[in-house]
Amino acid sequence: MVENRPWLTVFSHLVLILGIGVVVLPLWVTLVSSTHAGEDLLRSPIPMWFGNQMFENYSQMLSSGMKHVSGQPLTGMMLNSLIMALSIAIGKIAISLIAAFAICYFRFPFRMTCFWLIFITLMLPVEVRILPTYEVIANVFTPLTKLLALLGYEGTDVVIAGFSIDLDVSMLDSYAGLTLPLIASATATFLFRQFFLTVPDELTEAARIDGAGPMKFFRDILLPLSRTNIAALFVILFIFGWNQYLWPLLVTTDPSYATVVMGIQRMVNVADIEPQWNLVMAASMLAMLPPVAIVIGMQRLFVKGLVETEK
Amino acid sequence: MANLQISGVEKVYPNGFKAIHGIDLKVEDGEFIVLVGPSGCGKSTLLRMIAGLETVTGGTIQIGDRVVNDLEPADRDIAMVFQNYALYPHMSVYQNMSYGLRNRGFPKAAIEERVQKAASILQLDGLLDRRPRQLSGGQRQRVAMGRAIVREPAAFLFDEPLSNLDAKLRVQMRVEIKQLQRRLGTTSVYVTHDQIEAMTMADRLVVMNAGVAEQIGTPIDLYEKPSSVFVGGFIGSPAMNFMPGQVEADGRHLTLADGSRLVLPADGRTVEPGRSVTIGVRPEHLMPSSDTDSALKFEIVLVEHLGADTLLYGLASAVQGAGEGGLLTVRMSGHHVMPAGTVIPLVADPSHLHLFDVATGRRI
Structure with missing residues (x-):
């Protein structure tokens, strides 16, 4: 739509500038605050230009962390976050691709039932099923022991042929516990299914005539075609994984498994003393870097994956 | 191979x-x-x-x-x-x-x-x-x-x-x-x-x-x-014309719905007299005739000049018995300028008449 009305141009620019201001101002305050000494930030007005403590703040956060809050450097937490975000993104994409492939290209009994079962889990995000999920992660065999209890068998070990099997495997304080419950994903499966449905049938038939079996077709044709979709989804899922807060808070008590988002929360929630805002802000800036890098690095593929319709 | x-x-x-x-x-x-x-x-x-x-x-x-x-x-x-x-x-x-x-x-x-x-x-x-x-x-x-x-x-x-x-x-x-x-x-x-x-x-x-x-x-x-x-x-473009007809008592002519007559091919095929048939004739096998009595009447509606050929589209009461009549196509080689509304008498080339059974549509 092309409109030639000067005041409209001025107005729309004003709205845009206002919008950018709303987004950028907090970031600016965070960046500036992370370069000052702690006491500067407690005075009014808060500084709006860079201070001279940038190197000290950042190096302290990366090397030793905050002394009265676990005293852990941020690098370990960032690594935990990275492992979690990557596992969630890659795990989700891998499982969804295979699930969508099965649902779209194979005819097996209860195919649509499977699809709808997956689809229904859209209604059950982690926050809704957090207690039962916690219980399962606390002991992977919970569903089994519950079932055995229903059948009248009490206790957590089963004796089979003289061997006693302890039905108690906990995934608390582990990377598996952090990531597995977040990997099962209906959204990604659904997205890939929709994409696979737009791949022309002739392509599948041509591949069949060319002698490509199902897995070969998946690897040689379907995967390369989904490349941009995978990239777009990866960006979204990485940020989703990186920003996880509630779930890591619940399943990890061991500080060595703390993620950076949890870490920042702990730095703010200190008892008896003022939070060291300069260090908190430096931590926030560092925590923002990986998602920003991912978005910038994959921007071209990301946009292509979201808008591309031509096959 | x-x-x-x-x-x-x-x-x-x-x-x-x-x-x-x-x-x-x-x-x-x-x-x-x-x-x-x-x-x-x-x-x-x-x-x-x-x-x-x-x-x-x-x-x-x-x-x-x-x-x-x-x-x-x-x-x-x-x-x-x-x-x-x-x-x-x-x-x-x-x-x-x-x-x-x-x-x-x-x-x-x-x-x-x-x-x-x-x-x-x-x-x-x-x-x-x-x-x-x-x-x-x-x-x-x-x-x-x-x-x-x-x-x-x-x-x-x-x-x-x-x-x-x-x-x-x-x-x-x-x-x-x-x-x-x-x-x-x-x-x-x-x-x-x-x-x-x-x-x-x-x-x-x-x-x-x-x-x-x-x-x-x-x-x-x-x-x-x-x-x-x-x-x-x-098969064929423009498509074959079809019209209902009846074999006459002599077994050598067909009577069409408008009373006009077509000569049956003299190729030895015998069709029992009195039988109702569907007559198929290709546009290029219909031609104007000087014999205005027995020829079928064709009123031109549209003329298409293709260069080498001229296609005439018109109405003939022989095609669909009642009222205005159905559409018939005639192909003539060369140029022919004919205004719409002209009525011309047509005959068919007897050696290219196709007869089909009315009920089954199979060739006789």
């Missing part, structure tokens, strides 16, 4: 719909067979059954001396060219053409040789590194052909390969495909709904209607001796 034999093939879909009602066809080695018919007649289904993309629910399909009913498409030794080309968009022309060979474990050198050979036959030499989206429609069509050629299969299957091209390119590709098939001598089955394509390319035609092969024969056979009203109306 092989022949292809289809015996009593039937297709019933799981929902009970019967798409193919028992078709028998023997394709000789190197023959070019065209399956033609209106949409929904089952021609594509039959082709896909030969390819192995649809299951066969009755009868057998034999390629060479193997019954292939239960073989995977890849094991049938066929190659198929699809309507929308079905090229792999992320692969180069070379990769597209070699994919089938690579899957079969051909050595690199053999693949290279075959692809280069096919590329030079199809004039794709400079384009082997391009992606399909960088090619024009005609070039994509050639790549799809190339993918079929490199396999050196027993049979080519074409599923309306020209319908995505513009009219000029279609004529050009039609000639190219036909020449290529002659040169390679590969048995081919070609599906189209375009009867001109069918007539020009086929060694033999199979006209299909509602899952039945109405008639199988050479293009000229089908044109001159259509076995049914359907074939007569489908």
Whole structure:
């Protein structure tokens, strides 16, 4: 739509500038605050230009962390976050691709039932099923022991042929516990299914005539075609994984498994003393870097994956 | 190289719909067979059954001396060219053409040789590194052909390969495909709904209607001796004219609905006097007559000048008995200027009259 009305141009620019201001101002305050000494930030007005403590703040956060809050450097937490975000993104994409492939290209009994079962889990995000999920992660065999209890068998070990099997495997304080419950994903499966449905049938038939079996077709044709979709989804899922807060808070008590988002929360929630805002802000800036890098690095593929319709 | 034999093939879909009602066809080695018919007649289904993309629910399909009913498409030794080309968009022309060979474990050198050979036959030499989206429609069509050629299969299957091209390119590709098939001598089955394509390319035609092969024969056979009203109306453009008539007592004339008379062919065929028939006559076999009494009256509605021919569209009460009358087409060679509304008397060439049974539509 092309409109030639000067005041409209001025107005729309004003709205845009206002919008950018709303987004950028907090970031600016965070960046500036992370370069000052702690006491500067407690005075009014808060500084709006860079201070001279940038190197000290950042190096302290990366090397030793905050002394009265676990005293852990941020690098370990960032690594935990990275492992979690990557596992969630890659795990989700891998499982969804295979699930969508099965649902779209194979005819097996209860195919649509499977699809709808997956689809229904859209209604059950982690926050809704957090207690039962916690219980399962606390002991992977919970569903089994519950079932055995229903059948009248009490206790957590089963004796089979003289061997006693302890039905108690906990995934608390582990990377598996952090990531597995977040990997099962209906959204990604659904997205890939929709994409696979737009791949022309002739392509599948041509591949069949060319002698490509199902897995070969998946690897040689379907995967390369989904490349941009995978990239777009990866960006979204990485940020989703990186920003996880509630779930890591619940399943990890061991500080060595703390993620950076949890870490920042702990730095703010200190008892008896003022939070060291300069260090908190430096931590926030560092925590923002990986998602920003991912978005910038994959921007071209990301946009292509979201808008591309031509096959 | 092989022949292809289809015996009593039937297709019933799981929902009970019967798409193919028992078709028998023997394709000789190197023959070019065209399956033609209106949409929904089952021609594509039959082709896909030969390819192995649809299951066969009755009868057998034999390629060479193997019954292939239960073989995977890849094991049938066929190659198929699809309507929308079905090229792999992320692969180069070379990769597209070699994919089938690579899957079969051909050595690199053999693949290279075959692809280069096919590329030079199809004039794709400079384009082997391009992606399909960088090619024009005609070039994509050639790549799809190339993918079929490199396999050196027993049979080519074409599923309306020209319908995505513009009219000029279609004529050009039609000639190219036909020449290529002659040169390679590969048995081919070609599906189209375009009867001109069918007539020009086929060694033999199979006209299909509602899952039945109405008639199988050479293009000229089908044109001159259509076995049914359907074939007569489908083959030839503009279409054959049909009108009801009755054989006179002398057995040598026909009376039409408007009282005009046509002479029956004197070729020894006997039709019992008094029998009601459907008369089929092609536009080029109707001509103006000086005998205004017995000729059928034709009122011109529209004149089309095609250059070499003139097409006259008009109403004749002989075609549909009541009221205004039905539409009749007449083709005259050369230029003829005739204003709309002119009434001219017409006679038909007796040797080109086709008589069909009123009830069954079969040729008498």
